[in-house]
Amino acid sequence: MEVSLLEEVENILRYRFRNKKLLEEALTHSSFLDGVSYERLEFVGDPVLSLAISNYLFLAYPDLDPGQLSALRAANVSTEKLARVAVRIGLHRFVRHSAPPLVDKVERFVDAVKLEINPVAHGGSVKAPKVLADVVESVAAAIYVDVNFDLQTLWVIMRGVLEPIVTPDALEKQPQPVTMLYEMCQKKGKQVDIKPSREGDLSVAKVFVDGEFVASASSSQKDHAKLEAAKIALGKLAHLVPSTDKKSATNMKLNFAADENVLKRIQVPLMKRNLSAQFRFQLLMVFFKCLGMKNLG
Amino acid sequence: MEVSLLEEVENILRYRFRNKKLLEEALTHSSFLDGVSYERLEFVGDPVLSLAISNYLFLAYPDLDPGQLSALRAANVSTEKLARVAVRIGLHRFVRHSAPPLVDKVERFVDAVKLEINPVAHGGSVKAPKVLADVVESVAAAIYVDVNFDLQTLWVIMRGVLEPIVTPDALEKQPQPVTMLYEMCQKKGKQVDIKPSREGDLSVAKVFVDGEFVASASSSQKDHAKLEAAKIALGKLAHLVPSTDKKSATNMKLNFAADENVLKRIQVPLMKRNLSAQFRFQLLMVFFKCLGMKNLG
Known part of the structure; x- marks a missing residue:
């Protein structure tokens, strides 16, 4: 080089x-x-x-x-x-x-x-x-x-x-979609299930809430499919999202x-x-x- | 204390x-x-x-x-x-x-x-x-x-x-069952799929080879269920296992x-x-x- x-x-x-x-x-x-x-x-x-x-x-x-x-x-x-x-x-x-x-x-x-x-x-x-x-x-x-x-x-x-x-503040503004989906459903007493599968070369993730299909996404990466499916599900379930109390996180x-x-x-x-x-x-x-x-x- | x-x-x-x-x-x-x-x-x-x-x-x-x-x-x-x-x-x-x-x-x-x-x-x-x-x-x-x-x-x-x-030698004597299952099937041109699911509090893993059910196991831990299912599947598919060439691994x-x-x-x-x-x-x-x-x- x-x-x-x-x-x-x-x-x-x-x-x-x-x-x-x-x-x-x-x-x-x-x-x-x-x-x-x-x-x-x-x-x-x-x-x-x-x-x-x-x-x-x-x-x-x-x-x-x-x-x-x-x-x-x-x-x-x-x-x-x-x-x-x-x-x-x-x-x-x-x-x-x-x-x-x-x-x-x-x-x-x-x-x-x-x-x-x-x-x-x-x-x-x-x-x-x-x-x-x-x-x-x-x-x-x-x-x-x-x-x-x-x-x-x-x-x-x-x-x-x-x-x-990435600071706690920044993370709070952008919570991880999969975690957020599970937390949100848990708070509302709902059971969430993300089922992975394969379609040819692609990984597919399907989100079910209380057994009912909510969203799906596909990607060449399994984790990315899961993330995208969770994002779509969160959009569809937006009416369930509570307003979060912002914690003041130290920035030292x-x-x-x-x-x-x-x-x-x-x-x-x-x-x-x-x-x-x-x-x-x-x-x-x-x-x-x-x-x-x-x-x- | x-x-x-x-x-x-x-x-x-x-x-x-x-x-x-x-x-x-x-x-x-x-x-x-x-x-x-x-x-x-x-x-x-x-x-x-x-x-x-x-x-x-x-x-x-x-x-x-x-x-x-x-x-x-x-x-x-x-x-x-x-x-x-x-x-x-x-x-x-x-x-x-x-x-x-x-x-x-x-x-x-x-x-x-x-x-x-x-x-x-x-x-x-x-x-x-x-x-x-x-x-x-x-x-x-x-x-x-x-x-x-x-x-x-x-x-x-x-x-x-x-x-x-754990040394390379020790690991070669005890290969990771899931990896071994995938490698073995790949060598034989077979498609292996381990499907996770839940039954009540337990994680279940089912092994399919070329779409055919081979083995399943359950555990409170997802990874453990997968491991156990792979072990059982390896036992059932033993006739496919090739005799491995032992590599001499350095022990420095x-x-x-x-x-x-x-x-x-x-x-x-x-x-x-x-x-x-x-x-x-x-x-x-x-x-x-x-x-x-x-x-x-």
């Missing part, structure tokens, strides 16, 4: 790789004949992002219950979210592949995302191509390996890349500590991100204080 | 907590009225173990493809695997709860595990109670928070707790680097686990060499 292209990606990430081969690997789709594909890195990148986001949420929202934390994590590492990250920072322009159908898929998604006014947490008009989310995961893994498996440093670099991080944001040596290799001055030792200590104190109060309460 | 009980658990884990409240929290089920339950820690513990195992597998098996790595990871962090870890180290004796049905469930599982001769990767005669796997995850998270979110140090402590780590085992300061708080001398700086450097060199060779090849 041309050095100038790799440097362009490094500029986007604001990080200079010690081992450029890692970045090249992270940008190589399995269809590309030359070089190692990103799949092994993606294997690591998935739990890397999951734990980095989990740490952040665990520290930033001491008052959220585990269910709310899990919903927030899912929204922040979903294919829909990560594919939008790839488009926002322009990473999709650097993926090496030899799979022509990908070009059209990615272009249609990029066009659709450009028209989105508010961040979309659970899928917009065009399904997110998995390759885009995969590349964000594999790039995260490439950085993680390059910084010697130091998650704190990875987070300092990836925190900005993942913006906007914390960074993890970071290794000063590795920070020197991060290109752009990290004025806001690079935490002083004293601030790091204060953060940990706040965190343990929160834990302590909960234990005593 | 009594100090002597906490110390007993610390002895099992070979780790002394700075903040004992974290360990107490990790051992408290949501049914227990006093204190904070383990659910927030479990939220972090799940990706902690997932990333720790992923790092280990990524470094230890440079020749495995991503599919094999994913299968190995799944086997090492499954409910069945982690619940057996809890039983093996005796952690189940320290869980605080006020849910009497749990006692019977756990006892039946403990008795069944005692009768197992070989490690069971995908479920034995009695379904693993989720609470046992949850507690291993939350204890891992408690250690992780106590060592300031340092995954390398967490791994040094948890590596022994998680023994026996690596530890991550560890923070020397925190290691001092680990109770028992970690002669084998505590890596010298030189050895750590060698490990990283081996790893980058492998990566380099793959990139050049």
